[in-house]
Amino acid sequence: MAICSLHFQPQGSTRGRYCAGMTASASSFPEPLVPELPPGTNAAAIRDALFDDERTAFVEQYQQAMAEATESLDLAPVLELLRAWHRTAIVSQRMGLAAYRQTMATVREIQQTGTSPTAEPADAPGGMYDILRERLGDDWRQTGGVPGNPA
Secondary structure (H helix, E strand, O other), X not given: OEEEEEOOOOOOOOOOEEEEEOOOOHHHOOOOOOOOXXXXXXXXXXXXXXXXXXXXXXXXXXXXXXXXXXXXXXXXXXXXXXXXXXXXXXXXXXXXXXXXXXXXXXXXXXXXXXXXXXXXXXXXXXXXXHHHHHHHOOOOOOOOOOOOOOO
């Protein structure tokens, strides 16, 4: 295969034409030049699957990434943004709107106060300490949580 460039030339003339040979065919690349995305990983599908503020944040970030890609001619950040938001959209849809809103309210409270309104202390009866003690034995604190590992 050759790449050729044609410049304006009078009919029948070969002046102004040059070609450069290519050594690799398009099929010889080990992976696709454009990474494949999971099904449903397009901007419109992601936007439609998101709720509330997440939808607004996605649209703003997508538009910014596309503007930057126009300047840099690099779509990699756009594709990474689509992958990340696709995961968020899947979780949002699986949770449903009510559970999603409750979860986001809990996240905001944790971010603001540093504590979870639903968390139980680790040392409460049946809490994490009891679970670790049951799984690792009474000496779990001295071993750093790893059986047979001296502290």
